Amino acid sequence: MAKDESRIVIRPARFADRTELLVLIRAYYRFDHIRFNLRTIAPALYKLLRSRTLGRVWIMRKGARPAGYTVLTFNFDLEFGGLEGLVTDLFVDARHRGHGLGRRALEVVDDYCRARKIGTVELQVERENGDAQAFYRKLGFEQLSRIVMTRDVRAR
Numbered sequence: 001m002a003k004d005e006s007r008i009v010i011r012p013a014r015f016a017d018r019t020e021l022l023v024l025i026r027a028y029y030r031f032d033h034i035r036f037n038l039r040t041i042a043p044a045l046y047k048l049l050r051s052r053t054l055g056r057v058w059i060m061r062k063g064a065r066p067a068g069y070t071v072l073t074f075n076f077d078l079e080f081g082g083l084e085g086l087v088t089d090l091f092v093d094a095r096h097r098g099h100g101l102g103r104r105a106l107e108v109v110d111d112y113c114r115a116r117k118i119g120t121v122e123l124q125v126e127r128e129n130g131d132a133q134a135f136y137r138k139l140g141f142e143q144l145s146r147i148v149m150t151r152d153v154r155a156r
Helices: 015-031 038-050 101-115 130-138
Strands: 008-012 055-062 065-077 082-092 121-123
Touching: 008 101, 015 038, 015 055, 015 065, 015 082, 038 055, 055 082, 055 101, 065 101, 082 101, 101 121
Parallel strands: 082 121
Antiparallel strands: 008 055, 055 065, 065 082
């Protein structure tokens, strides 16, 4: 029986997927104009793939080819009742966009969170990416009145 090469499968990523994931991450960062530093990202990805306490990574595959990925990490916030999920990355290769794959990936994230009593999922989206904002709003995400601020403490 031949495999259905047109079907896209979303499954938990394994450490063996790290090379393909790095290719997808680089593509996502290029798309969103995020600086890609392999020396920072690769060790962080390896740590995430090996530690269940930090979060989860899912890879999307069409047959033997990677089609996208999503990353969920954890945060503890009193406002949201404790543990919350943070979707830090959601990327679908351009060839596979517009077919419901992003929606399916977020359903996987939601199912995972519900099963672990995580009641809130948060994500960030680039201010200029109106298409992504519209997509997330359609799925029930709301924009808070806050802005995200960061500081690199390694250099201090």
